[in-house]
Amino acid sequence: MSAGHNLADGWRNVRTIAFLTLDTLFWSKKTIFVMLISLFILGLSILGRLIMSYHWIRAPFTSAQVFAALMSTAVIHFLVLFVTLFYGTALVSEEVEGKTLTYLFVRPIPKPTVMLGKYLALIWICCLLVLPTILLSYLILYIRRDMSQFLEDFRVLGIDFGIVFLAILAYGALFGLIGAWLKHSVLAGLVYAFGWEGIVSYLPGFTRKLTITHYIQSIFPHEDSASAIAMLIGQRTDALESVVTLVLLTLFLLATASLILREKEYILEQ
Amino acid sequence: MTSVLEGKGLSKWYGQVIAVNNISFNISAGVTGLLGPNGAGKSTLMKLFTGQLRPSQGEIRLFGEKIWNNYPLFHRVGFCPEQDAFYERMTGEQFLSALLSMHGFAESEVAARTEAVLEKFNLVDARNKKIAAYSKGMRQRIKMAQAMAHDPDVLVLDEPLAGMDPVVRRDTIRQVRAWGREGKCVIVSSHILHEIEAMTSTILLMHNGQVLAEGDVHQIRDLIDRHPHNIFIRCSDPRRLAEKLVGYPDVLSVRFHPDGGALTVESRKPDEFYDRLPDLMLQHDLNLEEITSPDDNLQAVFHYLVK
Numbered sequence: 001m002s003a004g005h006n007l008a009d010g011w012r013n014v015r016t017i018a019f020l021t022l023d024t025l026f027w028s029k030k031t032i033f034v035m036l037i038s039l040f041i042l043g044l045s046i047l048g049r050l051i052m053s054y055h056w057i058r059a060p061f062t063s064a065q066v067f068a069a070l071m072s073t074a075v076i077h078f079l080v081l082f083v084t085l086f087y088g089t090a091l092v093s094e095e096v097e098g099k100t101l102t103y104l105f106v107r108p109i110p111k112p113t114v115m116l117g118k119y120l121a122l123i124w125i126c127c128l129l130v131l132p133t134i135l136l137s138y139l140i141l142y143i144r145r146d147m148s149q150f151l152e153d154f155r156v157l158g159i160d161f162g163i164v165f166l167a168i169l170a171y172g173a174l175f176g177l178i179g180a181w182l183k184h185s186v187l188a189g190l191v192y193a194f195g196w197e198g199i200v201s202y203l204p205g206f207t208r209k210l211t212i213t214h215y216i217q218s219i220f221p222h223e224d225s226a227s228a229i230a231m232l233i234g235q236r237t238d239a240l241e242s243v244v245t246l247v248l249l250t251l252f253l254l255a256t257a258s259l260i261l262r263e264k265e266y267i268l269e270q
Numbered sequence: 271m272t273s274v275l276e277g278k279g280l281s282k283w284y285g286q287v288i289a290v291n292n293i294s295f296n297i298s299a300g301v302t303g304l305l306g307p308n309g310a311g312k313s314t315l316m317k318l319f320t321g322q323l324r325p326s327q328g329e330i331r332l333f334g335e336k337i338w339n340n341y342p343l344f345h346r347v348g349f350c351p352e353q354d355a356f357y358e359r360m361t362g363e364q365f366l367s368a369l370l371s372m373h374g375f376a377e378s379e380v381a382a383r384t385e386a387v388l389e390k391f392n393l394v395d396a397r398n399k400k401i402a403a404y405s406k407g408m409r410q411r412i413k414m415a416q417a418m419a420h421d422p423d424v425l426v427l428d429e430p431l432a433g434m435d436p437v438v439r440r441d442t443i444r445q446v447r448a449w450g451r452e453g454k455c456v457i458v459s460s461h462i463l464h465e466i467e468a469m470t471s472t473i474l475l476m477h478n479g480q481v482l483a484e485g486d487v488h489q490i491r492d493l494i495d496r497h498p499h500n501i502f503i504r505c506s507d508p509r510r511l512a513e514k515l516v517g518y519p520d521v522l523s524v525r526f527h528p529d530g531g532a533l534t535v536e537s538r539k540p541d542e543f544y545d546r547l548p549d550l551m552l553q554h555d556l557n558l559e560e561i562t563s564p565d566d567n568l569q570a571v572f573h574y575l576v577k
Contacts, residue, residue: 009374016368023357099355103416106320107372108345262339265323267284268353 013109017117018124020104024094025125030086037082038133041074045137052141063141064153068222070137071160076216079133080167081193083126088175089185091118092261099268112258119176119254126168134160159221166219166246170212173253180260212249215242273298274424274455275319279328282314289314291479292328297457301450303466304459306476312459313352315476316428319457320349332424345373348417352428352459354409358402362393362412365401366419373420387419392438406433414442424455431465443468498522499540503547504532504560511556518546532560 048066051057095101104114138157142150171193178192179185201213208214218236237245275297282290290311304312317323318330321337321344329336335343357365363384370380388394391411396404401412410433418425427446431439446469449456460466466473467487475483504527505511512524512533520539527533537543540563551558 013372016371020357020360020368023359027359099351099353100357102322102349102351102353102355103357103369104372105322106344106347106349107369108341108343108374109372110341111339 010113013113014117014120017104017109017114018121020100021091021095021118021121022125024098024100025087025090025121028090028094030090031129034079034083034086034129037079038129041070041079041133042136042140044070044074045140049140063149064156064222067138067141067153071134071222072217072220075130075134075137075164076167076220077198077213079130080126080164080171081197083129084122084168084171085175085186085189085193087122087125088172089179089189091122091176092180092266093183093185096266096268101266102268105266111262115176115180115254115258115261119172119257122172122176123168126172127165130164130168131161134164156221163216163219163221166243167212167216169250170215170246170253173250173257174212177253177257177260180257180264209237212246215246215249218242275330275332275457276334277318277328277330280318280325280330281327282311282318282323283326288479290318293479293481294328295474295481295484297455297474299450299453299455300472301446301456301458301470303470303473304457304476305461305466305473306459306482307461309478310476311479312476313428314479316349316426316457316459319424319426320344320347345420346423348420348422348425350413350417350425350427350430352432354406354413354433356401356409356412359400361398361400362404362408363388363397365412366416369416370419375420383419383421387415391415407435407438410434411438418449422454425449425457427456427458429460430458431460439465446470498536498538499543500564501535501537501540501543502527502532502560502562502564503535503558505551506557506559508533510554511550514550514554518543534564 045066048070049063052061052063052066092101095104105111134157138153142153144150174192175185175189178189182188197211197213200207201211201217202208215237219239219242236242273296275295277293277295279292279294280290281288281292293315304315306312314323318325319332319337321340324338331337332343333346337343357368360368366384366387367380370383371377375383388397391414393408393411393415396408401409404412410430414427414430417427430446431442434442443465446456446458450470458466458469471487472485473483473487474481503511508526508531512526515521515524515535520537520542521535522538523536525534525536535543547558547561550556
């Protein structure tokens with residue numbers, strides 16, 4: 001069989017597993033919770049818009065500033081973290097608890113393919129839930145009769161999409177790995193996300209580079225408080241280096257998760 | 271006969287719990303029943319057969335090859351799990367096609383096989399229904415369907431008849447026997463022993479993670495000949511028959527049936543008992559209405575062997 005044929009078969013298997021994973025992942029209570037977070041962010045956008053429109057407070061701030069604050073705090077450090085944490089840790093555990101993993105593991109496909117398929121489903125579902133929230137927030141904050149600002153910042157919105165996508169890739173791979181490896185993966189993920197990432201990224205010195213947040217902050221196009229703190233305690237990493245690091249980190253985490261899935265035995269309780 | 275599945279000194283433990291304890295076996299083509307009570311280690315053994323678990327000790331080979339992480343080998347295996355677990359929001363057709371497509375078939379082949387298996391398991395009308403809306407019997411059928419849709423050489427069926435209605439159960443038993451006749455290696459587990467008996471006489475009897483007996487059920491019956499054997503007799507005058515029987519040294523006890531028309535005899539030498547009985551009935555002008563042995567099934571064999 002040719003390499004191209006093998007590749008096509010492999011891709012078909014990845015898609016099929018993604019399709020099966022979406023069935024267990026999307027239709028769960030997690031989705032309701034994530035949607036509530038999204039609605040909360042949209043609520044904040046509406047509130048920001050009302051404050052701007054009706055001058056409820058004297059402090060002058062622009063749509064760009066509100067959008068930047070939402071992106072850096074609510075979206076990147078909250079929504080993206082939660083969505084990747086919940087779905088990433090559930091990638092394998094959900095099928096272990098639901099006892100459907102058997103159907104995948106008795107097929108003539110390598111377990112790394114199973115991991116890739118599941119990861120694809122994770123990226124798909126995270127993008128589906130996060131990107132529309134960002135777009136809607138942008139529309140809520142920017143749409144007005146004078147569309148010049150809307151068009152001017154549209155490029156930044158594109159960069160935001162790219163950064164969020166990279167963040168989803170990296171955090172998704174990390175939480176996917178934790179989910180494939182540990183039994184109490186949600187707890188471990190929460191400790192990492194809001195302990196390690198939340199604290200270490202603001203420490204001076206090299207340790208900041210051991211967080212995903214650091215690389216995301218380094219390519220963040222907005223001037224925001226988190227970035228300002230980071231600037232105070234040290235230099236940002238170069239944008240290209242940050243992107244390359246995030247991509248390589250994703251590949252490494254994904255490869256490790258695949259290896260764990262291949263070697264670990266999953267006991268489905270009778 | 272060539273061995274399809276072979277285990278040597280096979281053990282599997284989960285932490286401190288030993289599920290399969292140093293067993294060796296050879297399973298050939300045809301139907302083999304895996305028998306034993308809950309917790310005997312049947313499901314663990316089936317997971318070892320299908321590469322879902324790795325042996326803790328010893329080895330297990332399918333067609334001479336190791337099973338764990340040997341993905342190409344899995345194309346030759348079909349597994350029907352015991353648990354009632356599905357991708358509930360998928361339709362039956364989606365479920366079968368998705369799993370079939372993982373076997374490397376072309377899309378047209380996947381469609382054709384899905385169609386064939388839906389028909390075979392009488393699921394055509396329910397093909398577009400979500401699995402969540404399936405009845406217990408339909409769920410059991412689709413579980414069987416996914417196991418054999420890719421036409422494997424080895425079928426491992428963990429409690430396949432559970433929840434099936436009598437008609438489908440009868441058809442499935444016939445199907446399993448047909449697969450065995452076709453030369454496939456079918457391994458069926460059950461704790462409802464007469465079901466296994468209806469499918470095969472070749473059994474592997476398990477208890478506490480060990481194989482108590484292996485082979486033809488009648489050979490296994492020979493193993494237990496030293497144990498007392500119960501024979502139920504309904505005749506015209508049970509009291510008179512009992513009076514004659516108690517004089518024989520192999521007869522250990524006689525119990526009357528509550529309706530007064532029958533008795534159960536416990537004999538140490540069943541063959542001699544059966545040889546003697548017709549003459550005894552003739553001599554004393556007794557009419558035999560029914561004779562059965564409650565021990566003539568696998569449940570009794572199991573009870574004897576684990577005593």
